[in-house]
Amino acid sequence: MPVMNMVQAINATLHEEMARDDRVVVFGQDVAVNGGVFRATEGLYDRFGGERVVDTPLAEAAIVGAGVGLGVAGMVPVAEIQFLGFAYQAFHQIVGQMARLRYRSSGRLTVPIVVRAPFGGGVRTPELHSDSIEAQLANCPGLKIAMPSSAADAKGLLAAAIRDPDPVLFLEPLRGYRAIRDQVPEGEHLVPFGEARTVRGGDDVVIVAWSYMVEIARRASVELEQEGIAARVLDLRTIVPLDTGAIREAVEACGRAVVVQEAPETAGFASEVIATINDEAFYSLEAPVARVSGWDVPYPVGLLEDYHVPNVERVVAAVRRALQ
Amino acid sequence: MPVMNMVQAINATLHEEMARDDRVVVFGQDVAVNGGVFRATEGLYDRFGGERVVDTPLAEAAIVGAGVGLGVAGMVPVAEIQFLGFAYQAFHQIVGQMARLRYRSSGRLTVPIVVRAPFGGGVRTPELHSDSIEAQLANCPGLKIAMPSSAADAKGLLAAAIRDPDPVLFLEPLRGYRAIRDQVPEGEHLVPFGEARTVRGGDDVVIVAWSYMVEIARRASVELEQEGIAARVLDLRTIVPLDTGAIREAVEACGRAVVVQEAPETAGFASEVIATINDEAFYSLEAPVARVSGWDVPYPVGLLEDYHVPNVERVVAAVRRALQ
Amino acid sequence: MAMTETQDRIAPRSDLSGTELQDLLRRMIAARTFSSRCFSLQRQGRIGTMAPIDGAEALVVGAAAALDPARDWVLPQYRELHGLLRFGEEVLETTIRYLRGDPAGGHFPAPIRIWPPQIALAAQIPQAVGLAWGMKLRREEGVVLTFFGDGATSEGDFYEGGNFAGVLRAPVVLLCNNNAWAISTPVRLQTAAESFAAKAAAFGIPGELVDGRDVLAVRDAVARARERAVAGDGPTLIEARAYRLGPHTTADDPSRYVPPGELEAARQRDPIDLFRRELEAAGVWNAGLEEEAKRDADARFDRALAAAEAVAIEPDSLFEHVYASPTARMERQRRQLLDGLGDRGAGGEERR
Amino acid sequence: MAMTETQDRIAPRSDLSGTELQDLLRRMIAARTFSSRCFSLQRQGRIGTMAPIDGAEALVVGAAAALDPARDWVLPQYRELHGLLRFGEEVLETTIRYLRGDPAGGHFPAPIRIWPPQIALAAQIPQAVGLAWGMKLRREEGVVLTFFGDGATSEGDFYEGGNFAGVLRAPVVLLCNNNAWAISTPVRLQTAAESFAAKAAAFGIPGELVDGRDVLAVRDAVARARERAVAGDGPTLIEARAYRLGPHTTADDPSRYVPPGELEAARQRDPIDLFRRELEAAGVWNAGLEEEAKRDADARFDRALAAAEAVAIEPDSLFEHVYASPTARMERQRRQLLDGLGDRGAGGEERR
Ligand SMILES: Cc1ncc(C[n+]2csc(CCOP(=O)(O)OP(=O)(O)O)c2C)c(N)n1
């Protein structure tokens, strides 16, 4: 299996899916001639032409809205929002429209769209480029939300997203585009939605995470191993649908849990994970679930971001707290 | 003290605040000549004139964006979004801009704006009119979010919001506009943010709620009393800032808790309350916190809404669950 | 009434036959009848809030008449449905179901090419553009027409969508129903532009202002726009100017804000009256036909209403059509709902 | 160089004195110098991503020259700051701090009337309109000018804001910096409109197309717009057409998408060269002045940079200026941050 970084895996998957299904159309800002500002769509324009790989005007709401129409027309739209923080500009189309057309039409009109967007901090981007807003989207029924943490999963989840009959938000950790590298299966590789992955085993405590925070959790787990603490790492992979069963089993096995997210603490998706643990595995808990989050502040400027985004140290400290 | 319904209390408060401070400007769709589609702004146009009470074009993002500018100019903007579901159209201005200008400018530019909007179900409105999206907004640092459940609090919190130096979302339960009636203090009445209110006492279980769900919780508590169950009702009043201390004390006193929200279950604000209980009062809990929510579906059409919005029966059932 | 069937065209105003002209007027009368019947149903508590079509009959029926229901799609706002039965008789039943709060009320059964009413103003415009773009990519013959109000033109979605349409040369007709009001907000507070048609300059597409009270003028304008679109010449923005001859919705009281006399003046130019007089003058319409048209509309409404009201709604249909298949969590919630209900029906706390 | 100070005006092109003309050119040279210096700092890893001003000097300096820094506000996009020192020398240090990732980099100290750079394209436009509206309500004399790119005009915020401005007759100048590109997207894919100035028709306000390479033309156009605004005649949309003479930002590689030769051709009409030649021809500029202008700009940059880099950032400044005072939860978080840090500084997991 070839080793790829995450953006290479995404690019390869887009190539494969466009070749497999000629209804797939890729569009957004700077995705065609320029191949995307992170090269995620590199080579698609040359290979599949200007009808299927389209640079649009600079308008996120219209990108998503037009994608909804494209989907009803029988195409398989794959839209790129250049940074997830600009999905705010399209929130009404994503949440009020794209997510609901199946419901509003009682199944007559359906939208097999994927909206891809990079997000997350750690790479000194300008403001709004780093916002982690998955919890806001997860509170909107009708969306599925995939958040891969490895190149292999990026491939498997993206292919599954493109083939999914429902709207999928595919959120890519900016920091992982080049920093995350792993073996990616060749050919057909689908990762089903709603199936969490155990990244490292362990029975003392489980660290639940998604997207780039899985990498932080993994490093924390490696570090903890040296202290003799066996920290299981559970990667949710998709937050909607959520693999409640895997969360329950992990908490039942470990009795202690830590949840790590990059988003602000208040009303972040970590709260939902904790509420789910409360629902499903309360009596297995030996201590409160520890929560590691970004602080309740706007994603900060470059010189402050290292103090904001959860790091290995904070996760390790939280594990120690959970073990008390 | 006069008895008022909630919309009367809001209207009276707007009158008082506009009379008190001539920098207050009320604007939005149909707020001037028509007095607002629910009459919340009735009489303001005649009394304060067309410079201070303004019907704007039909554009939520520009309403909020212009409000940001008005605030920097030295006015005290009070914007109305006709229904909270249309705040999606303004999400980028609310979350990316209004909430952050103080932060982005390190305190140079500040926006003492209030954005009022009705929301919530139970009154057979068309789609999007009923969406409860407070959790999505609570995940956005820089906003304060007030959600009154009584006419008196509507007055006290709205007056406090207008005088607050920061952007406040003031979310009004549509169903309570006329259905909620209580005694409203005359003259100056301010309810500080971040101070929950105990609506009914009780030590067997605490029901945590906000906005109209407080009324449902209250009725459930009355019903439970007949069975000899003393259910305390805690009204959060503002979800940001959150009165963590009041939640902790209530859970410590009762040992059991139920959280009620109208929003969809997944990633709703109830999850944050449960996570907060986990953080603050885990060792006091004798049973899992029970969560009563709307289902994970788009807010439904009229003939289905009674099956969706939490009602007294579901809250009572949840209390019984929490008491097991 | 066979007489009128053989009647000649009313040249130079139109190249339509007498039958065709009668058909237009019948549809306008039917639209108003259906809408008025719904208004009454709302007053009886049998349906929810509704937006009467009064004053927009000519522009809706005229636009629909220029389309090919087998090939073209319509994305309505919320005020036009009673005038769109050219796309299929089931439009009426579905519309009543929509207004009743039946989840299937947004499902216009195939092959009817109508999207559900749009409540979020202007949100359907980029969608219409995308649909048209997709049809173009698929080399389909049809066009997309979307209706929206004067108020809706202030939303970013209108502009973003219009600009997209221009760039993509999408086969779409953007039809602005300028009825002078957005609830209580008059057009003069909506924009300082010379007209809504003038906004086409921002998109680099043709903009046309047409008398929205004149069913033939609207039909011609839409037909021209459709032709351009099908020929690959891209989108058109049409402003059809009429007047809202009643309240915004069943929840509105226009006496609070409409200047005295304005509504009465507008009623003098009721689009149905104007067209009726024209057809009468041309000898293709008379009191008998009028009577029959109304009777027919009432009978159709009765049938549609009976069918719509016969539908029983399953509580757990809440969980259908959110996704192609519900998530595990939703299945758990469905069980919770059904367990909680037992055989008592909805909890209905308001009823306690 | 006192000679030039007494030089006559270069009629009929301008009514400015030689000194004033020199001042404009100096500001343009300084803008490019500052921007180039920042570009190098980015390459050295001392600041983050930045957007060079190259090609926009005339339109930024010309616009600023028409404003009254004591009364007027500027809401920039992100490419103009190096040309706005007419509003205060501290603009430069603040801009460097911004690019360094210093939280105070968005705080242009009073009385400088400049908002922080706007990253969310077009979002500042409705804000500019609201600010202007507020100034009008307060009977202040000033106007608001906002810069935005050709790409930004596709956003709903541009249109919603422009339309609001028209209705409110807000004293605002909407200045579109059309530099032919939005990253890799050329204007022809951005809109089918004849020009960006033509979009003014959608707002019912004057639209003016001006040569953005000509500092005097821009200054005149903005001065006219300002006059109209102050006189109560409302907003103006100005499209200043120039060309982006370099990469979009330090992260961009235009060779991937700019057609060969296009950039070289545009450099032939570099706004600084054009104006320099004009002033040289008029006898108000020479190599000595050029040399001095550059040296001066470098010296000012050195000073500003030293000041900016001397600033130490407190980790817990994270929690400041979110609200007027932090919430209790934020105070707890602040303690968590400081406890966690101990005296070890940031965790910096990437460094492990
Ligand atoms: C995005 C959005 N904002 C606000 C509303 C509330 N609202 C419903 S109808 C209406 C007026 C619409 O006016 P117009 O577009 O002219 O259509 P008309 O009703 O006159 O046909 C408003 C403000 C809405 N439905 N959607």
Ligand SMILES: Cc1ncc(C[n+]2csc(CCOP(=O)(O)OP(=O)(O)O)c2C)c(N)n1
């Ligand atoms: C709302 C939003 N969408 C996307 C982006 C990403 N982005 C940054 S700059 C840019 C191009 C801007 O082009 P233009 O407005 O012409 O300004 P220029 O950079 O050419 O001066 C894009 C797409 C953004 N910053 N904001």
Ligand SMILES: [Mg+2]
């Ligand atoms: Mg209207």
Ligand SMILES: [Mg+2]
């Ligand atoms: Mg540009």
